[in-house]
Amino acid sequence: MSALVIGSTGKTGRRILSRLTDLGHPVRGVSRRTDIVFDWERPETWSAALEGIDAAYVCYYSDLAVPGAPGVIEAFAEKAASAGVERLVLLSGRGEHQAENCEDIIRESGLGWTIVRAGWFAQNFDEGDLRQDVVDGTIALSAGETPEPFVDAEDIADVAAAAMVDERHAGRVYDVTGPRLLTFHDAAAMLTEASGRPVRYMPLTDAQFRAALAEHPYGEFLADLCAEVFDGRNAHLGTGVQDAIGREPRSFADYCAAAEAAGAWR
Template sequence: MPSTNHTTTILVIGASGKTGRRVTDRLVAQGRRVRPVSRSTQPRFDWQDPSTWSPCLDGIAAVYITYFPDLALPGAAETVDAFARLAVARGVRRLVLLSGRGEAGAQRAERYLQNSGADWTIVRCAFFNQNFDENFADSVRHGVLGMPAGDTAEPFVDADDIADVVVAALTDDRHIGEIYELTGPRLLTLAEAAQELGAAIGREVRYVPLSAEEFGAELGAHGMPAADATHLATLLSEVLDGRSSHTADGVWRALGRPARDFADYAKDTAETGAWRLETLAS
């Protein structure tokens, strides 16, 4: 099996994120040399500060690229292009990009990556299962899941599946030049997902459709900067408009196994206590 050398170092951008920390853990478990970076690490990596990029690339052979806060936001693709060109100039051979489905900005970033001169792999992902316990845990915990999705169905994908595909792409030459579209094995509306979450938790969780404006206000109320909240709310309402309401075989193509089902995610996550209501001290 052709693969990158264990003595080379792999850069993981966004190492504290949903997929970044899972990718880092898997690479470390394989005995790989890993440099996990974010805005809080040393060396520090900040997409908005290009002066932080070059120090992170010293001695790097491969990079997992995740853009924060979202690859589809204005200017994100051009920023990724600038980073990819710098990485190739610094001797990086392999680039693996976390991308989205049906997003014009993400597709532009993909084209930049393909033209970078590096060996590339693109991992396009549906809406993450883990958004429900890492981003919207309070909503699920209190039984009301409000999102701008109407009755659209989405093939929610598990972050562990994404991490497994990314690690394979970073370490095995068979994945060079591949675009993997990752989804779960079936479509669920948000109302159906809420029902499955409730079944796993043991109490009702109901879905409440919100407008993009209402959802943006919710994000802002939780501390997200107003501009980012508006962009992300609008983006989510667009992406969840039905354009991605179909499953894909990317997990099977990359790993030779089925994708994880949402019900299994909900059951396993409920057992960790992620959605447990805290008992008030008497």
């Protein structure tokens, strides 16, 4: 099996690339910065990436909730089918209405498919925009007191890599979460304990959050996305990790300890 990992330098993609390489599968990692360039905004780059590929991990940048994403995903699925790809593994956004539209497109593509549906990555606190907030000591978001089942990107990678190489995962939707619901206050307390530096969560109103993001290039989108997913719709646990690979998901506390040991916030 020849595998394609789109977004191979990102949080999930680089982990999946590593797993497939370790398993001995021929794998091609692509992004806007690889030798074989893949750019979602430049469809002319897709053909070279898809050449000779059997299964593809589809991670859409920046998010399936971005306006216009369904049209791009539909065009990509058609291109993949014409290139002879047999299976798509889609990383989808948990609780995102437009992501569900993209899931439907993949299901109806005529290709084999697996959906890996994930919410808030634990790694957002050390590999994403919130790393500096942790270092500075204040995480300011419009999440209120809504609990979130933070999911470890390592678990997402394990599930997605299994789906890429094993046909038993065909036609499955895996709702991947961590093992506990935690508020951002809970997360801040665990980050404090692991890092040894004081970290607090400061809830913002929607208006305050939008004002704070006024200079961010994706500010309006991020504010709209948070308003959508932090209304409580994701405040429940999934069993995707258990169903796909037969073990319990990693805890947020374990993530914090591993990130600190790796020097994430130093």
